[in-house]
Amino acid sequence: MHRQEILDNVRNIILATNQGLFPDDVSEFASMTYDLGMDSFHLESMISRLKDEVADIEFTPWYIKASRRGHDTVGSLVDFIDERMVRHVPAELPEGRATHLSNAGPAGLEVEVA
Amino acid sequence: MSRAAPLRPTLLSIASATPPLSLTQEEMYEGLLKHWYKDLPNSERMIKNTGVRRRHFAWDPRVELKDGNRGISDRIRVFERVGLEITSESVEKALGNLDRSKVGAFTMTTNSGYSGPGLDLFTAKKLGLKSSIRRTFVGHMGCFAAFPVLRTAMDSIAARPDEYVIANASEFSSLQFRNDADPEQAVIMGLFGDAVCSLVMGSAPDGEGVQFIRSHTEQLYETNELMGWHMYTDGFKMTLSPYVPFVLAEHIDAFLEKLLGPEKLGKADIKHWLIHPGGPKILEAIARQLKLDKSAMRASWHVLSEYGNCGCVTALLVLEEALKTDKPQRGEYGVMMGFGPGLTVEGMLVRF
Numbered sequence: 001m002h003r004q005e006i007l008d009n010v011r012n013i014i015l016a017t018n019q020g021l022f023p024d025d026v027s028e029f030a031s032m033t034y035d036l037g038m039d040s041f042h043l044e045s046m047i048s049r050l051k052d053e054v055a056d057i058e059f060t061p062w063y064i065k066a067s068r069r070g071h072d073t074v075g076s077l078v079d080f081i082d083e084r085m086v087r088h089v090p091a092e093l094p095e096g097r098a099t100h101l102s103n104a105g106p107a108g109l110e111v112e113v114a
Numbered sequence: 115m116s117r118a119a120p121l122r123p124t125l126l127s128i129a130s131a132t133p134p135l136s137l138t139q140e141e142m143y144e145g146l147l148k149h150w151y152k153d154l155p156n157s158e159r160m161i162k163n164t165g166v167r168r169r170h171f172a173w174d175p176r177v178e179l180k181d182g183n184r185g186i187s188d189r190i191r192v193f194e195r196v197g198l199e200i201t202s203e204s205v206e207k208a209l210g211n212l213d214r215s216k217v218g219a220f221t222m223t224t225n226s227g228y229s230g231p232g233l234d235l236f237t238a239k240k241l242g243l244k245s246s247i248r249r250t251f252v253g254h255m256g257c258f259a260a261f262p263v264l265r266t267a268m269d270s271i272a273a274r275p276d277e278y279v280i281a282n283a284s285e286f287s288s289l290q291f292r293n294d295a296d297p298e299q300a301v302i303m304g305l306f307g308d309a310v311c312s313l314v315m316g317s318a319p320d321g322e323g324v325q326f327i328r329s330h331t332e333q334l335y336e337t338n339e340l341m342g343w344h345m346y347t348d349g350f351k352m353t354l355s356p357y358v359p360f361v362l363a364e365h366i367d368a369f370l371e372k373l374l375g376p377e378k379l380g381k382a383d384i385k386h387w388l389i390h391p392g393g394p395k396i397l398e399a400i401a402r403q404l405k406l407d408k409s410a411m412r413a414s415w416h417v418l419s420e421y422g423n424c425g426c427v428t429a430l431l432v433l434e435e436a437l438k439t440d441k442p443q444r445g446e447y448g449v450m451m452g453f454g455p456g457l458t459v460e461g462m463l464v465r466f
Contacts (some may be wrong), residue, residue, distance in 0.1 A: 040395045047360050060364050066355075066357055072357075
C-alpha cells in the first residue's frame, strides 16, 4: 500500500471520529490534539478503528512521540504506519487479522459518540 | 506426621474514610471549574465524560481556590491538619477490635503532601500503637503506590508472621488542584478526589481468608514522558498524555502473563478485575483488550463514579467495594492493577 493510500484512510477515519472537522482541516501537519481538538474520546475511536485494521502493529513508539506537545500530527501517524507495514509483512495472516488498511470511507465507519 | 499449610499474607480488615465535604460533579463545575475553563471549548463535556458523579474534598476548592492557585505552604498546612483526621479515622476503623499490641509495622503512602514527622507517626501516636512500630513511608510514586505499600506489608509479614501490619494509602488530591486552563488539566481537575483506605494484614494458612498471592511490577521505561507529578512553588502539577490508556492496553496481555503465569493461571481463571479507574478511557481500553464486559469491572466503575480517581487510594477502594458488594466466593481469584508515572504497571493476584 502506498503512503498516499494510508494518508487518505487515516484522514477518513479522523473525519469520521470527529464530525465537527472539515476535510481541509485534516492536513498532514495538523496536530490531532492541539490543532484538531481531538480529545481522548476521539482518539479512542480513531485508535480502535486503526487497531481493527492493523492489529499486528504495536503503536506504543508512536504514542511516546505523539505525547510531546504538538507532535501527534496526522503525517507522523501515517509515516509510522507506513514504516511498520513495510517492516512487518507476515508470511501468513493470522485468522481474523488484517494487515492492511481498508479504503472504507467515513460513511462505512461506526463512530463512537463521546 | 502431617505438614502444616504454608502461611500467606492475609487481609484481616479493610476500611476507608473520606472528608465530610462531598460535591456532585455539577456542583463542582458550576461552583469553580466553569469559571476556570470559561475560555476552553468543550470543557463541560470533557468534565462530564470523566464518569465521575461525586467526589469528596479535604477543603472546599470553590472557596479556597476561587482567587487562583495557592502557595505550597498553604496547601501542606491543610494536608497536615485534615490528613491526620481522615487517615487516623480510616486506620482506627480498620483496627476495630483487633489486638493493637500485635501491630508491628505501619506502611503508608500519599502523593498529596509531606511533613516530618509524618501522618503515620501522628496516627500511630493518636491510636496508641506501640512505640517500637516500624514505619515505612512510600512517597510521591503516583496512583499505583498502594502496591509498593502492599508488597512492603507482605515482606513484613513473611519476616514476622505473628505480627499485624497496617497498610495505608491517603490521598487529598484537591489540596493540589490548580487553575491552568488547558484540556489536559481540565480532565485532571474533573477526575481526582480525596479518600483514605487502610488494611490490616496478618498471616493465615494457605486458603484461609482473602490472601495476597503474588505481585508483579513493570516499568515501561521509554514512556516516562507520558505522565508526571511535579512540584512548583504554587503546588504540585500532574501531566497526563491522552495516549496513556492506549499504551497500557498494548502492554496488558504481556503483563498478565508475568503476573499469572508463575501460578499457572491465565486470564480465564480471574473472576474479579479490580482495575485502578484512572479514568474511563483506561477502563474501556483495558476491557476491550481483555475482552471483558463492563460487569467484570463493576467495582472499578462504581469507585470512579462515587469517589473519582483518588490516586494511590483508588485500587484499595475498589478492593473494599468488591468485598462489600460483589462478595467474592472462597477460592475465586482477583487481579488488582494500578498505573502511574514511569509508566509503571503494578499488579497483585488475590485469592478470596
